[in-house]
Amino acid sequence: MRGLIVTKNANLFSIDDGKMIYKVYPSGKTKEEGIYVGDNVEFDECITKVLPRKNLLIRPPIANVDKMFIIIAPLPKPDFMLVDKILIYCDIYGIKPYIVVAKYDLDQTLYDKVKAIYGKYYKVIKVCAHKKDINELTREIEGVCTLAGQSASGKSSIINAIFDDSRLAEIGNLSRKIARGKQTTRIVNLYKLDKGYLADTAGFSYLDLSMVTDLEYQKLSSYYPDFLKARAECKYRSCLHDHGECGVIKYVEQGKIPQMRYTNYLKILDEMMSARKY
Numbered sequence: 001m002r003g004l005i006v007t008k009n010a011n012l013f014s015i016d017d018g019k020m021i022y023k024v025y026p027s028g029k030t031k032e033e034g035i036y037v038g039d040n041v042e043f044d045e046c047i048t049k050v051l052p053r054k055n056l057l058i059r060p061p062i063a064n065v066d067k068m069f070i071i072i073a074p075l076p077k078p079d080f081m082l083v084d085k086i087l088i089y090c091d092i093y094g095i096k097p098y099i100v101v102a103k104y105d106l107d108q109t110l111y112d113k114v115k116a117i118y119g120k121y122y123k124v125i126k127v128c129a130h131k132k133d134i135n136e137l138t139r140e141i142e143g144v145c146t147l148a149g150q151s152a153s154g155k156s157s158i159i160n161a162i163f164d165d166s167r168l169a170e171i172g173n174l175s176r177k178i179a180r181g182k183q184t185t186r187i188v189n190l191y192k193l194d195k196g197y198l199a200d201t202a203g204f205s206y207l208d209l210s211m212v213t214d215l216e217y218q219k220l221s222s223y224y225p226d227f228l229k230a231r232a233e234c235k236y237r238s239c240l241h242d243h244g245e246c247g248v249i250k251y252v253e254q255g256k257i258p259q260m261r262y263t264n265y266l267k268i269l270d271e272m273m274s275a276r277k278y
C-alpha cells in the first residue's frame, strides 16, 4: 500500500492512503534512512519504503512541501528581506510561494502596498484571523502546505482559524513573543483539508540562505523575476547589479523595479558574500 505520512509521534507514524489513516512502525531500514511528515511511503505491516522526496524542510521537518504561505502583517513591522529570502528559497526547492497579508483589520493599506511590489510575479492574498476571514488562503491549499514568516505575524492564529480549534496551535502574546524571540519546538502534524494538507507548525522566522542552499551569490539575481528584463541591459553578463553600467540600477532609478526589492537584494548579496569570507 502507499500513503502519505501525516503524523510522526516518536517511532509511530500515521499514514493517510486517501481513504483512511493507518498507524504503522517503520522497518529497521526505513527507520535508519529517516522518515518525515510529508513523505510518501510504501507500507504493509511496517513502512517498507520511502519514495524519493522533492524537498525536505528542516525547521519544522516536513518533506515534499508544495506550497508555502509567507505571512506578514501590519504589526509587527513586516520584514521584507525575510520575505524575499523565503521567495528565493521556495524557488530553489520547487515550492510555490504565496505572500499572505494578515491582520488586515489593523491596516487596510498594507495589502495594496505589497500587491504593488510583488503582485506581478507572486500571488498576494489577504486574511484576517480575528474576523475568521481566511478563505483566500484555504482555497489555495493543495498538496502539502505550510506557513512561514516572522514571529508574531499571526501564523498560529490563522492555523487556529482554519481548524477552528484553539488547541491546535498556541497563540502567543505579541509583546512576549517579541521579547522572547524563540518558538517552542513541537511535533509536526499535517491536517487534511478538502484538496490538501496544512502543517500545524510554521517555520522560517529567520533564514540564512547560505546555510540552507548551495546558492552562489553570483546567481542570486536570477531568483528575482522582476529583475529579468533589466538584467538583459547590464554591460557585463557577470554583473552583480551593485555598481557600473547596470540595467537593474537603471530600472530602479526609473521606478520599474521597486526600490525596496533592490535595497534588500543588495543586503542579501552582501550577506552571502561575507558568508564566503572565512
Ligand SMILES: Nc1nc2c(ncn2[C@@H]2O[C@H](COP(=O)(O)OP(=O)(O)O)[C@@H](O)[C@H]2O)c(=O)[nH]1
Pocket (backbone or CB within 6 Å): 102, 103, 104, 105, 106, 127, 128, 129, 130, 131, 150, 151, 152, 153, 154, 155, 156, 157, 158, 170, 171, 172, 173, 174, 177
Ligand atoms: N488585530 C489582529 N491581531 C491578530 C490577528 N491574528 C493574530 N493577531 C495577534 O497577533 C499576535 C501574534 O499571533 P500568533 O498567531 O501567535 O503569531 P505567530 O507567532 O506568527 O504564530 C497575537 O497577539 C494575536 O492575537 C488578526 O487577524 N488581527
Ligand SMILES: [Mg+2]
Pocket (backbone or CB within 6 Å): 155, 156, 157, 169, 170, 171, 172
Ligand atoms: Mg505561533
Ligand SMILES: [Zn+2]
Pocket (backbone or CB within 6 Å): 231, 234, 235, 239, 240, 241, 242, 245, 246, 247, 248, 249
Ligand atoms: Zn546589472
